[in-house]
Amino acid sequence: MEDLPRRAILTCFLASMLIVFAAAHVAVSLPPAAVALIGLLLLLRIGWLEDNISQDLLDRDRMPASYVNTARRRQRMAWYVLSRRPGRDPAGDCPALLATRMRAEVQGHWAALIAATAAGVAHGMPAGFALSMTLGAGLLVLALWRADHMALSLLHLEAGFPLTRERLLARSGWVNSYQDPPEH
Numbered sequence: 692m693e694d695l696p697r698r699a700i701l702t703c704f705l706a707s708m709l710i711v712f713a714a715a716h717v718a719v720s721l722p723p724a725a726v727a728l729i730g731l732l733l734l735l736r737i738g739w740l741e742d743n744i745s746q747d748l749l750d751r752d753r754m755p756a757s758y759v760n761t762a763r764r765r766q767r768m769a770w771y772v773l774s775r776r777p778g779r780d781p782a783g784d785c786p787a788l789l790a791t792r793m794r795a796e797v798q799g800h801w802a803a804l805i806a807a808t809a810a811g812v813a814h815g816m817p818a819g820f821a822l823s824m825t826l827g828a829g830l831l832v833l834a835l836w837r838a839d840h841m842a843l844s845l846l847h848l849e850a851g852f853p854l855t856r857e858r859l860l861a862r863s864g865w866v867n868s869y870q871d872p873p874e875h
Contacts, residue, residue, distance in 0.1 A: 787853030
């Protein structure tokens with residue numbers, strides 16, 4: 692990845708940061724009910740993508756048949772609608788690269804969701820000025836941190852390398868902290 696041009700690196704970081712600021716702008720511009728509905732749809736999409744990454748694509752040698760058929764249908768639709776010829780056969784695609792694309796999408800959705808929450812908290816001021824601004828700033832930093840992770844995933848995709856298994860299954864530390872009580 693060291694041989695990527697500076698323009699590609701800058702583009703990946705700017706694209707990921709643009710998501711944060713666009714989501715914050717949308718959260719302030721739309722009614723709260725519409726923002727909540729969009730947030731709910733984003734959460735559903737995040738859950739679906741996480742399931743696809745962990746259940747269907749991780750530790751696979753070949754692309755699953757359902758993904759290959761879907762990609763072929765997309766290519767046919769692009770041929771019919773946009774007159775764009777089908778490219779390479781999707782059966783030869785790397786499942787880890789598709790999982791990396793999905794991970795970048797998940798990170799972008801999380802960044803947008805957290806940025807919208809930050810803007811809503813800072814704009815609506817539900818807890819007074821100082822506390823709302825502090826909470827909004829903290830959430831904005833968290834959204835930018837998520838966008839930074841998305842930029843890293845985009846850089847991997849730009850270089851043609853998949854993320855490592857640990858990065859594809861990136862979860863917070865508290866997720867695995869629960870342990871069943873010992874049986875007596």
